[in-house]
Amino acid sequence: MKIDDVKNVCVVGAGNMGHQIALQCALSGYKTVSTDVVPAVLEKAEKFVDNYLPGRVQKGKMTEDEAKAARSRISFTGDLKEAAKDADVVIEAVLERVDLKRKIFADLDKIAPPGAILATNSSFIVSSRIADATTRPDRVCNLHFFNPALVMKLVEVVQGSHVSDETAQCMMDFCLKIDKIPIHVKKEVDGFVLNRIFSAIHKEAFWMLEMGVASYEDIDKACVYGAGHPMGPFRLLDLTGIDLAYDIGMSHFYESGDPADLPVPTIVKKYTEGKFGQKTGEGFYSYKK
Ligand SMILES: NC(=O)c1ccc[n+]([C@@H]2O[C@H](COP(=O)([O-])OP(=O)(O)OC[C@H]3O[C@@H](n4cnc5c(N)ncnc54)[C@H](O)[C@@H]3O)[C@@H](O)[C@H]2O)c1
Known part of the structure; x- marks a missing residue:
């Protein structure tokens, strides 16, 4: 073609x-x-x-x-x-x-x-x-x-x-x-180019959130006001869909069998609560208004 x-x-x-x-x-x-x-x-x-x-x-x-x-x-x-x-x-x-x-x-x-x-x-x-x-x-x-x-x-x-x-x-x-x-x-690599870069950022962002280093709002602010990103990783997850992040983590786990590939606890919790982000009116942030 x-x-x-x-x-x-x-x-x-x-x-x-x-x-x-x-x-x-x-x-x-x-x-x-x-x-x-x-x-x-x-x-x-x-x-x-x-x-x-x-x-x-x-x-x-x-x-x-x-x-x-x-x-x-x-x-x-x-x-x-x-x-x-x-x-x-x-x-x-x-x-x-x-x-x-x-x-x-x-x-x-x-x-x-x-x-x-x-x-x-x-x-x-x-x-x-x-x-x-x-x-x-x-x-x-x-x-x-x-x-x-x-x-x-x-x-x-x-x-x-x-x-x-x-x-x-x-x-x-x-x-x-x-x-x-x-x-x-030119090669099939996990996450292709941009999501591979984002995956590294998300991994660090979740580590800091779950270790209590900073709130998700402040981590987002760091990325927006310090790195010039249009939005932080948690706001981005709300946009792309927490259900999608869950599916991606689960499919990585099914392939590798490595528990390190499972979605992080915060994603599992939001997923089971049906808080998928903008599409359901709530994720990390609320979109109900
Ligand atoms: N959400 C993002 O930010 C984003 C970005 C880039 C790529 N993607 C990819 O795009 C794809 C879709 O993601 P999404 O966020 O639009 O998902 P979504 O859940 O919003 O939409 C998926 C749609 O597929 C439909 N569907 C399911 N089975 C079907 C079938 N047999 N025939 C026709 N339609 C069917 C569902 O009814 C649903 O409307 C995924 O593979 C995802 O990885 C998503």
Whole structure:
């Protein structure tokens, strides 16, 4: 697949990441279908689009015609077959569970045209763990967006050894087409580039919190006012989802069997209390107002 052949995009999963990735693709001129298994999630995603576009027009960021054109390019369906049957690029953004992703990729392999690229937005699951569920491992890669996907410019294109140069190049070009700044990650390493750096910061932040060195608010302040980060590690966890941090820790533990990989006690406590961050109205901070 070459970039000029890419016309249609399908985004599987319309949650935190998926709905914004889909809208970004539609805004950039691609005919885009957004799909999810939960009807309420799809409705919310569609409502988001219907509020976002007029909001951009009001702010003078786009014309009414541009907004109308973008709206006409994005559609929503709960039917994966309908969503992926004409896709040249599929971006999967479902829960961070390897078995679920493998099942979806096996299904996509049967549904999407044979030349289509199947990419996963997974934060930590490398595509080599999914690619062999398909008959096209050279066209299965990681395409890692950051939250919020409409705003954050970086996308990591991860080329495991099974991914062809053509696929990696097409994904790099695709990112530029959708107004993102791609980086080429040439090896499958845990956390890719940026989350690997963040993991080190988070580990230290949790150690200090759990040892009573400083409160989470003060640790966040240190990162914001001392290091110039846009937000501290605890505020960031609230944004990205404490459930996601829990899933990532558990899947690391299942793979390694090393208790050191388990999510830290504070994450387990918040997870069992259902305090997942912004999406549930409370995480480390409260978002109820
Ligand atoms: N949250 C972040 O900040 C962030 C950042 C980068 C990457 N990611 C990655 O993106 C992926 C999604 O994360 P999220 O935060 O958007 O999760 P989320 O829980 O907000 O959304 C996941 C969506 O997948 C849907 N889903 C589940 N099974 C499905 C299926 N079979 N078919 C279609 N949809 C299905 C769920 O209904 C849900 O709406 C994960 O792999 C995560 O690692 C997340």
